[in-house]
Amino acid sequence: MSKEISRDEIAQNDSRDSLWCIIDAKVYDLTDFADAHPGGSVVLAQIAGQDATIDFFNLHRYEVLQKYDGSLCIGTVKGEKSQVIDPKPGDLSLVPYGEPTWLTPQFRSPYYKQSHRRLQRAMRVWVDTVLTPEARERELDGSRIGDAVLKDMARLHMNAMRMGPGPHLKGRTLMNGVVSPEEFDFFHEMIITQELCRTGTRGFNDGNLGGMVISLPAVLYHARPSVRDRVAEEVLSGKKWMCLAISEAFAGSDVGGMKTTAVKSADGKHYIVNGTKKWITNGTFCDYFVTGVKTAKGFAVLLIERGEGVETTPIKTSYSAAAGTAYIKFEDIKVPIENLLGREDDGFKVIMTNFNHERWMIAIFTVRESRLVVEGCIKWANQRRVLGKRLIEEPVIRQK
Ligand SMILES: Cc1cc2nc3c(=O)[nH]c(=O)nc-3n(C[C@H](O)[C@H](O)[C@H](O)COP(=O)(O)OP(=O)(O)OC[C@H]3O[C@@H](n4cnc5c(N)ncnc54)[C@H](O)[C@@H]3O)c2cc1C
Ligand code: HEM
Known part of the structure; x- marks a missing residue:
């Protein structure tokens, strides 16, 4: 990385056999990487031997460089200095609205x-x-x-x-x-x-x-x-996982529309639960389900443990499956009476206060992620505006 290379020497490495380019005053040897490049090798051949700073930042996030820097960077351009500020762990962003x-x-x-x-x-x-x-x-x-x-x-x-x-x-x-x-x-x-x-x-x-x-x-x-x-x-x-199982195909905003039932067993020791739940976050890998149910005279909330009669299947959503969003079936589940949360028939209050x-x-x-979006947009717009003259990726405050 400390090696200084002249622009003339870089320009000579302009073929598939030796494919170098400049990004932000650093020199990258992409010869072996070209075939593995997610954007294809053809596009790299088009910038071989050249300064690809503008093209690179138009197409990639800065993190891409951070990830590959160690393996692809072979030196710096003689007499030139990087303009991009490399954010370090813990830094605060100075992009307007980027931080609380x-x-x-x-x-x-x-x-x-x-x-x-x-x-x-x-x-x-x-x-x-x-x-x-x-x-x-x-x-x-x-x-x-x-x-x-x-x-x-x-x-x-x-x-x-x-x-x-x-x-x-x-x-x-x-x-x-x-x-x-x-x-x-x-x-x-x-x-x-x-x-x-x-x-x-x-x-x-x-x-x-x-x-x-x-x-x-x-x-x-x-x-x-x-x-x-x-x-x-x-x-x-972190030994066990739990989720909130309220929504059903029949009940979303209208929580009172729940159809999952809990009926007390004859000996009064259990509730027998039957029904389904939908869109339950973490449901696919949960051990405990805090579940809204209908009782004889109202609602109740039960802590149901995974076991016989509990079946969870993943629901395809527009975001990552890492959320574990599930459809849940409860079929004749026996829930010990001790697992009642709050009072029987009075569970609606428990559900509503729990939502707080x-x-x-x-x-x-929502507010913090909106800041991420604004920060990303301003960085992107700024990058495009100043590229070629002065490149500012991310001004930062380094915290002590
Ligand atoms: C990714 C994801 C994760 C979820 N995770 C969970 C979870 O972990 N646990 C859980 O229990 N649930 C979960 N849910 C379900 C979520 O709580 C429901 O989607 C939500 O309550 C809305 O219900 P619904 O989808 O049935 O929409 P509906 O209630 O059918 O609403 C449809 C539309 O009608 C509008 N609307 C409804 N009622 C009224 C009204 N009275 N006046 C005016 N407008 C109205 C709504 O604003 C909405 O635009 C999750 C949902 C998603 C998408
Ligand atoms: C150090 C050099 C480079 C590395 C490590 C690299 C890496 C990557 C990676 C990881 C992606 C996937 C998308 C992403 O994660 O952002 C990608 C996509 C792409 N790259 Fe590169 N790249 C390099 C240089 C270049 C250059 C110089 C160009 C062109 C001038 C280029 C053109 C593209 C294109 C066109 C895509 C596809 C973009 C898309 O799908 O929207 N890359 N590159």
Whole structure:
């Protein structure tokens, strides 16, 4: 990489047998890569021996260069310097609207304290280095988030922090101690969600314990203590998965239209559940289903464990299968009475209050992902406007 090469020498490597090009004052030997190039070898032959900076950035994201730099870059152009700023893990973007306002140096807010800033910085580095590479791969291959990343999230107690402040945080060392359980508030939770969705991989992000975020509150606030403690421990540690099973082919916005039934057994020890659920995030790989059912005089919410009579099949959606979106069939399932969340016939309140955490999380996601879109568009437009004179990929603030 340190080798300096003159433009004259580069120009001589202009054939299929020796195919070099310049991108942002760096020299790339694409001879062996040409046949594997996703855009084909023909297009590379057309720029052989030339400065391909403008063409490259018109067709690729900067991350492509970061990925291949180590294997393809053979040196720099003599007397020239790269213009593109290479974002490092943890950097903040200076692209207008690219970051939440409180992260701009000029902004002052009484709500954000040092612990919020420490948490944001730690999360940014972790997402850039650990989560994003995993997210990109899983989003494409449609498989569930890998165990190694899950384990790391559990080690940092990120799953517990995603449930907001509360007793479930007690005694935990959060994100290596950057914030204590006592000072943890909803702004800290918002920061976790904001940083997690920066991967820009919508299906994967829902697959990354989205089901837990929207269903565990029903267990934390409405389950019997013995069920609550066991399930919370299993799920927050990443050992088991859970999802929220409310929607049906017959019931979406109109939750009251649910047709799945729960009938008490003659000995009063079980509910017998029959019915279907549709569009259930994480359902394909879940161990627990927080399920809305119709009872004799109203509704109830039951914690159903995967077992005989529970069948989940993937639903094809417009986003990645990494979300594990499922169609679920319950056929004569026996659910122990202890797994009732809240009171029988009064489950509608449990369903509605449980939606609150989901709405809060989705609102954060939506705003933060909109910023990603705006940031991407401005970068793209800027790139095209200034290319050829001065190339600005991404101005950044390097955080200490
Ligand atoms: C990717 C994905 C993941 C999902 N994950 C889950 C999950 O994990 N768990 C779960 O339980 N569900 C899940 N759902 C289901 C989701 O909650 C429903 O799609 C949602 O409640 C809307 O219901 P519906 O699709 O039946 O649309 P409908 O309720 O049929 O609505 C259709 C249209 O009519 C409009 N509309 C409906 N009622 C009214 C009204 N009264 N006044 C005016 N307009 C109205 C709606 O705004 C919408 O535009 C998921 C859905 C998707 C797409
Ligand atoms: C270091 C050199 C290069 C590497 C590592 C590289 C890599 C890639 C990759 C990974 C893709 C898939 C799409 C993506 O992920 O963005 C791609 C697509 C493509 N590349 Fe390259 N590329 C290089 C240089 C070039 C150059 C110099 C040109 C042309 C001037 C070019 C033209 C294309 C085209 C036309 C596509 C298809 C775009 C599309 O499908 O929309 N590439 N390249």
